[in-house]
Amino acid sequence: EKNSRRGFDEKAYLSSKVLKAGEDPYRQHAFNQLESDKLSSDRPIRDTRHYRCTSVRYDTDLPATSLIITFHNEARSTLLRTVKSVLNRTPPSLIQEIILVDDFSSDPEDCQLLTKIPKVKCLRNTRREGLIRSRVRGAEVATADILTFLDSHCEVNSEWLQPMLQRVKEDYTRVVSPIIDVISLDNFAYLAASADLRGGFDWSLHFKWEQIPIEQKMSRTDPTQSIRTPVIAGGIFVIDKSWFNHLGKYDTQMDIWGGENFELSFRVWMCGGSLEIVPCSRVGHVFRKRHPYDFPEGNALTYIKNTKRTAEVWMDEYKQYYYEARPSAIGKSFGSVADRVELRRKLNCKSFQWYLENVYPELKIPEKELIPGIIRQGGNCLESQAQDTTGTMLAGMGHCKGTVNNPPATQEWLFSDPLIRQQDKCLSISSFTTGSQITLEACNQKDGRQKWKMKGSFLQHFVSGLCLENQTGRVVTNPCQAGVPGQQWELLQAT
Known part of the structure; x- marks a missing residue:
């Protein structure tokens, strides 16, 4: 064993970093180092794959890959087990090299000593750069045509690489991930993860594992078939190197960690690629509850900066929902995104609306909670009236009945910007001219005739610029005038 590792002294490598008696085994790495060391x-x-995976055949001429593992002060026993699991469970012809990017760890030997193991190379940053810039640096020196990114606290399972290489070989625009099994942070037990999960998120750009939508589940007859995923967790994936470069690598102005998986995922989908999880590929990963290292700006601020850059470049008008879900991001600095906006334009990427419709229709646009109310002028209220002879439903004025909290249905309105709604009908003008009568029509967000805004006490029609006016019980639109009592309205909302 020792000879094949050409002078790598495993015992010496591991024994120089054992825990002192009585030291908290979780303090340094946020997992139980004592258990890892043992x-x-x-x-x-355990081979956690579906039994049908063992009979899947892969091409004999799969391309070799450069593995890129970035780390900062990783436990030596954990880092070494990551590297050795790769060497032990991967056909040697598929490993071009293992590039360790040491992101300015306290002890340069953590990385340096491992280069005595065949195929292992070491790049050391001269200052703390974070995962994102470290990965880009690793990718830039990689010599294989395919890149495999891996975390430094992983163990790869049987035949983990072949199914992913096969998918990328068939279509270089695919970006593929394994099912990520769980290595317990307490006792390092290797636990199988569910095979019917994919990556998802909420509007605050918080990543979550979620069940595959039921339609997708029903149409999957073959458990070895890939699972389309809206986002990848980001720690472990395989990508064609020229595709990675073509798509703009990573946003290197993002700091340390966090949010980069959304930026990459949106970019892959919107710019002509796809993301998938390959169920026959299994890689164990130690999931931690906290970060063992410091963020220069603090964890929360870094995450905000990174997700904010993502929202500003990729989410178009939908970024408002990000800010509503994460109000602490409003006003925070996020640097210049001009070059990423330019990249998006140059690559001719699709809109975020396209992404929502085609990739993640399960992410619902948040419904504003609408508070009903009445529209009053003195003792009279705006109301819907019976249909006229042509079957048109008119709006008019009537004595206010009931209370603000409990008006009759004909006098209750919902203010759903820019529409003014009553059930499924909306306040509408019949023409864009002065004196137009006001009707109720089936609501249509895109219909210019239905758009209104409150301007002081005026109810102004958005497109014509005319104001709602009560002319002795008839309501029409007229040019807005301050001195006209018929144009003064009160919107009173239920409490």
Whole structure:
């Protein structure tokens, strides 16, 4: 064993970094280092794949890959087990090299000593750069045509790489991830993850694992088939190197960690690629509850800066929902995104609306909670009236009945900017001219005749610029005039 590792002294590498007696085993790495240190670097793990995966055949001429593993002060036993699991469970012809990017760890030897292991190379940053810039640096020196990004606290499972390489070989625009099994942060037990999860998120750009939508589940007859995913978790994926470069690598102005997986995922989907999880590929990963390292700006601020850059470049008008869900991001600085906006234009990427409709229709636009109310002028209220002879429903004035909290249905309105709604009908002008009568028509967000705004005490029609006026019980639109009592309205909302 020792000879094949050409002078790598595993015992010495591991024993120089053992815990002191009585030291908290979680303090440094946010996982139980004592348990990691006790385990063999070659420990066997259970094959967690679906049994049908064992009979899937892959091309014999799959392309080799450069593995890129970035780390900052990783536990030596954990880092070594990551590297050795790759060497032990991957056909040697598929590994071009293993590039370790040491993001300015306290001890340069954590990385340097591992280069005695065949195929392992070490790049050390001269200052803390974070995951994102470190990965880009690793990708830039990689010599294989395919890149495989891996975290530094992983163990790869049997035949983990072939299914992912196969998918990328068939279509270089695919970006593929394994099912990510769980390595317990307490006792390092290797636990199978569910095979019917994919990546999702909410409007605050918080990543979550979610069930595959039921239609997709029903249409999957083959458990070895790939799962389309709106986003990837981001730690472990395979991508064609020239495609990675063509798509603009990563946004290197993002700091340390967090949010980069959304930026990459939106970019892949919107700019002509696809994201998928390959169920026959399994990689274990230690999921932690906190970050063992410091963020220069603090964890929360860094996450806000990174997700804000994502929202500003990729989410178009939908970024308002990000800000509504994450109000702490409003007004925070996020640097210049001009070059990323330019990249998006140059790549001729689709809109975020396209992404929502075609990739993630399950992400629903938040419904504003609408508060009903009445529209009053003195003792009279705006109301819907019976249909006229042509079957048109008119709006008019009538004595206010009931109370603001409990008006009759004909006098109750919902203000759903820019529409003024009563059930499924909306206040509408019949023509864009002065004196137009006001009707109620089936609501249509896109119909210019139905758009209104409150301007002081005026109810102004958005497109014509005319104001709603009560002319002795008839309501019409007229040029807005301050001195006309018939144009003064009160919107009173239920409490």
